[in-house]
Amino acid sequence: MARSPKAAGKGRKLSNFLCFAIYSANLAFGRAYKPLLDKVGLTYTQYIALVALSDEDEQTVSTLGEKLFLESNTLTPILKKLEQMGLIKRHRDPADERQVRLSLTPAGRKLIEQDLGGSLIEATGLGDDFPVVQKTVSRLRDNLLRATKADD
Amino acid sequence: MARSPKAAGKGRKLSNFLCFAIYSANLAFGRAYKPLLDKVGLTYTQYIALVALSDEDEQTVSTLGEKLFLESNTLTPILKKLEQMGLIKRHRDPADERQVRLSLTPAGRKLIEQDLGGSLIEATGLGDDFPVVQKTVSRLRDNLLRATKADD
DNA sequence: TCCGATTAGATCGGATACGATTAATAATTC
DNA sequence: GAATTATTAATCGTATCCGATCTAATCGGA
Numbered sequence: 001m002a003r004s005p006k007a008a009g010k011g012r013k014l015s016n017f018l019c020f021a022i023y024s025a026n027l028a029f030g031r032a033y034k035p036l037l038d039k040v041g042l043t044y045t046q047y048i049a050l051v052a053l054s055d056e057d058e059q060t061v062s063t064l065g066e067k068l069f070l071e072s073n074t075l076t077p078i079l080k081k082l083e084q085m086g087l088i089k090r091h092r093d094p095a096d097e098r099q100v101r102l103s104l105t106p107a108g109r110k111l112i113e114q115d116l117g118g119s120l121i122e123a124t125g126l127g128d129d130f131p132v133v134q135k136t137v138s139r140l141r142d143n144l145l146r147a148t149k150a151d152d
Numbered sequence: 153m154a155r156s157p158k159a160a161g162k163g164r165k166l167s168n169f170l171c172f173a174i175y176s177a178n179l180a181f182g183r184a185y186k187p188l189l190d191k192v193g194l195t196y197t198q199y200i201a202l203v204a205l206s207d208e209d210e211q212t213v214s215t216l217g218e219k220l221f222l223e224s225n226t227l228t229p230i231l232k233k234l235e236q237m238g239l240i241k242r243h244r245d246p247a248d249e250r251q252v253r254l255s256l257t258p259a260g261r262k263l264i265e266q267d268l269g270g271s272l273i274e275a276t277g278l279g280d281d282f283p284v285v286q287k288t289v290s291r292l293r294d295n296l297l298r299a300t301k302a303d304d
Numbered sequence: 305t306c307c308g309a310t311t312a313g314a315t316c317g318g319a320t321a322c323g324a325t326t327a328a329t330a331a332t333t334c
Numbered sequence: 335g336a337a338t339t340a341t342t343a344a345t346c347g348t349a350t351c352c353g354a355t356c357t358a359a360t361c362g363g364a
Contacts, residue, residue: 002273004286019272021289024290025293025296026178027222029175032154045350045351070350072315076314077349096312098312117153120154120299121156126170136281141173141177144180144275147184198320212343213344222321222322223322225322225323225345248342252344
């Protein structure tokens with residue numbers, strides 16, 4: 001686990017691990033969203049996928065996967081579920097039948113525009129540091145993915 | 153989703169969401185650890201659990217769960233797997249048969265002392281910011297959990 | 305044009321997360 | 335001290351993640 005350089009040696013306490021901080025913060029976000037998303041019958045991942053789809057119409061599964069860092073094995077069941085709920089439309093691209101095009105339905109767009117979770121900004125307790133943390137963690141992610149990919 | 157205060161309004165791009173930064177950074181850590189953990193036949197969560205258990209001997213499932221922010225429904229199968237692999241021991245506490253005590257075997261301790269993932273510190277690209285990010289994200293997590301719990 | 309290689313999704317199996325429920329043991333109350 | 339309540343793990347069902355594999359569609363070179 002990626003530890004703080006300072007904490008090397010005997011300690012090996014969980015609190016010294018950055019990956020654990022991220023891991024548990026992710027769990028915490030999931031729980032913070034739970035009551036909000038329960039009201040609209042969505043899971044955390046389904047909501048994230050819906051937000052990504054609101055970015056742009058007629059995306060493919062691959063394109064969406066690049067944004068979410070996920071692949072079709074994970075996305076296909078989620079997208080089918082969202083379609084079944086009437087929030088998105090899926091259809092094969094006539095120009096290339098291999099690709100599936102995705103777009104929000106009016107109901108899906110309406111749901112996204114409610115901006116659930118806006119109230120959680122307060123709950124992070126980060127104040128003015130909010131955008132800094134966001135950028136730093138994103139950079140961390142990109143660095144890790146780049147380093148991982150380079151080893152292939 | 154908890155957005156940056158600045159980004160409120162129409163945009164709603166994924167990059168503006170702190171929860172997505174955390175979510176995807178967690179995926180990235182999982183992938184960065186994958187090749188390291190494959191060598192010893194462990195998953196990411198199993199490894200985190202093992203690190204938490206190296207903290208202290210004879211912990212109960214609940215105690216471990218508090219450290220990991222998980223409960224028995226998630227932990228029990230993981231702990232059974234770790235026992236089956238010969239890395240930990242599980243036994244009912246004679247003084248209170250409801251509790252299961254957990255401790256590392258010599259093999260488990262040996263594995264932890266290898267300090268897998270130390271090499272990933274470099275890959276985060278955070279440099280001297282490493283401990284700062286760790287603390288900030290931990291604080292974020294604790295604030296979210298507190299706010300979530302307060303709504304019960 | 306034909307056939308091998310590539311690409312896009314989908315499917316399948318294993319391993320988390322987590323709410324809800326259950327079983328077994330302890331603690332409490334009357 | 336018997337009955338109720340509380341606590342601890344475990345079990346079950348649903349929903350992710352992810353590696354491996356499969357199928358269908360497209361592309362490319364001879």
